[in-house]
Amino acid sequence: MWRDPVVPLIEAVDVSKRFAGGLGRESTLALAGLSLAIHAEKPSIIAVVGESGSGKTTLARLLLGLAEPSSGEIRYRGTNLRALDRDGRRAFRHDVQAVFQDPYGVYNPFYRIDHVLTTPLRRFRLAGSRAEARQLIGEALRSVGLQPEEILGRFPHQLSGGQRQRVMVARALLLQPKLIVADEPVSMVDASLRATILGSLRELTDEHSISVLYITHDLATAYQVSDAILVLYRAHLVEAGDVGRVVTAPRHPYTQLLVSAIPRAHLARDWLAQEEDSRRNGVNPTDAGCCFAERCPVAMPACLSAAPGLYRTEARRAVACVKYHEHPTLPPGDPGAVLSNGGTPPAPFPRFSG
């Protein structure tokens, strides 16, 4: 079995999350047996894409320690999050930071912007003096493309959504974490500002050696900024691997559907005509079978009897579809080289123009 030679920073080992249903309702499976390893030594951006309800945010909350898995383990430097002692928890809270979706809701409107930047410095005693704190904050703001004198002393409502979201990135950066979990950081920001925020995430990785877990429903931006990608569908991992391969030559029928459903600014108007393909195919899904069977254009009887394994089709790609059953299976609980950034370093990344 392939094993990471060094202990990863954060590791999900065969993690599932089930939300109990109240009042006689059925429980909901939010994440099914996912394994993932993120190493601090090889900073990279890992995108997690899927429709709403696919389990993206559940994965983020599990990795941040905001929710507990129903089965499996989340490990921080080899120790189960639940078993961390006081110092371990403190180190975890320092190393792993979050940037959330809503740049409007995360601020307390009564405090100046400075408040969200000075609090973490105080909590983790990162600055010896007020002057040092001001210098650290200034550096962090400048590295996300903001001028400290335009930001500090202001109230949240005086900044644009894009500026507020960049302040959140600067806040995360202040702590010099090893991993930032960014849950839909640009979905509430205008297209024109998206590039700037995603550009600052990319700089975190390239210049500050911070890994980013980029959670999004937008496959196109994931393709633009990330190194690796995980595609989720209804709690299940359906395809994972090198982002270039997965997006330009998707193998799983769901990934293929996702790529084809992106409307392109082309003269060819083929987008609506392909809509018929994404309807239900009349197959009745079974609990035991593949999660995508009822919408899959190439579903076979085998898809209903058993869930597909995770087949490693290439060195850096795995697909959960029975079409690829002749490839070796990744055993559950083993992230392998596909779901880990610990293997070969990612290809150098082209620079942004925006």
Added chain:
Amino acid sequence: MSEPILRVEGLRVAFDHPLGKVQAVDDVGFALSPGERFGLAGESGSGKSTLALAILRMIKPPGRIEAGEVWFAGQRLADLDDEGVREVRLAGIALVPQGSMNSLNPVLRIGRQIADAFADHGLRLGRTEQERRVKALLADVGLPPTVSRMYPHELSGGMKQRACIAIAISLRPKVIIADEPTSALDVVVQRQVIATLARVQQDLAAAVVLIGHDMGLMAQFVDRLGVMYAGRLVEVAPIAEIIANPRHPYTRALIAALPSLERRGVLAGIPGLAPLLRDLPPGCAFHPRCPQATDRCRIEKPMVRDIAGAQVACHVA
């Protein structure tokens, strides 16, 4: 060309603000042929939604319509009394407002919310007839009849948005204005909702105004596109012309801001920020962000010109 179903001329909307007047819509005019799909694109704050509300005379104080005319099916809306305008809304021009899928009443069943539209417009129907019509409308938008008995929280985002379209088409309007109907949905569901909109539009032979900022969606759906910037229409042209040969630098920037699936590392933003409407720069409002701005752009406001079938408000186009 046939008689336009909707004609907007010189429409100006202003909001009174203690710090000065905010010109949200500035001298906007366009015409819509029956059955045409027209797109309105631009960043947030460019006046797209305000324009939609102004067409339906739904601007509330401190906003006011300063000037301009709206003609629907040959009728000048300004000549109608309040009751007459109310008849045109929904029965003539239906609006699917932004975020409407989240404004369904959470304590009423979907069927009741659709039936309310009939009652509101004085249609007195028997119980069975009402039920039959509700189910027919649900079928029109591709929802099963059981949805009629469901509450909004039991539906997915795409289903809620289709329920909103069902309400919008309940009185068979001739114009459907859809304000960012799919901005909160993922791409697969977005395509289903837009396909639904295309289908009901064809059934009703209605014209559609689609408001949004995704140039990919516009390229795939509309026949003609109007690009708005700081309250003005800066370019109007057939969509093929816009995609193949965008003339206004802002139109080009909007298309370039779309992340490419062909080449990595070419994610481009639009430099700078959208201007404050109460403090617009002199000359062309886009000049501080425009890569081609000249001295003339900084002084003189560009008028709309005809360039090979496109209307463009730009000195350098």
